[in-house]
Amino acid sequence: MREILLVVDVQPSFAPPDWLVTGIRTLAKRMPSVATVERHDESHTPFDRQLGWHPARDDDSLVDVDRVFIKYGYLPPREMLDYLVAMQLARVLVCGMQTETCVLAAGYMLFDAGLTPTLITDLTIGSSLDRTGELGTALWRHHFRQLTTIAQLAA
Template structure:
């Protein structure tokens, strides 16, 4: 099965735990990898006006990826989706920060485009509402069904 890894917002602004960065780095070394980087532009997404905070205007992805796409809000860009489609991926493995928001938004974008989003449950962290990510994992199962662990990905030998 042709698959790619989509890393969602593992960047300095959000202070991801080291175990997450290390785990994603280890997996990304074995599979084609795309990453999203959330940057702030108040003219595009009014974080400050609506929420009273905003991500950094400049930042860097903490995991090496074959291609990094900048986004200004929760959703993945059309360019990201087209790039993934161009790779001929049959399944998109998704990991990253804020399981119930940005990661879930990536799942909806992939699902709506006919791609198969599959959450790597042990390579995701929830928002401050639920750092465990359990709420986001349950939402993912409900909406998309497909979840997997890093060990299962490696055991499949499809990377």
């Protein structure tokens, strides 16, 4: 099956737990992979003005991947979407930080482009609203239906 791993915002600004970084690093070594890194530029996205917080201006991915795409805000950049569409993938395996926000936003963008986003439920963590990621997983199941786990991928 032609697939790729999309690692969403696993970067220092979001303080991902070690188990998440380790699990994603292990999987990224086994398959083609890309990542998004969210950086701050108030002229792109008003994090400071509206939320009183912002990611760093110079964060990098904590996972070595084939290609990193910089984004400003919740949505992945168009450049990443064009890259993935051109690959004619069977599915995009999605993992990372903030299941109910940035990860879900990536799912919508992938789905709208005709791709098959598939959430790796045990390699994602929610935002401070829901660290378990259960809310984001439920929304993902409702909108895209495609879920998997590390064990299912290894089988």
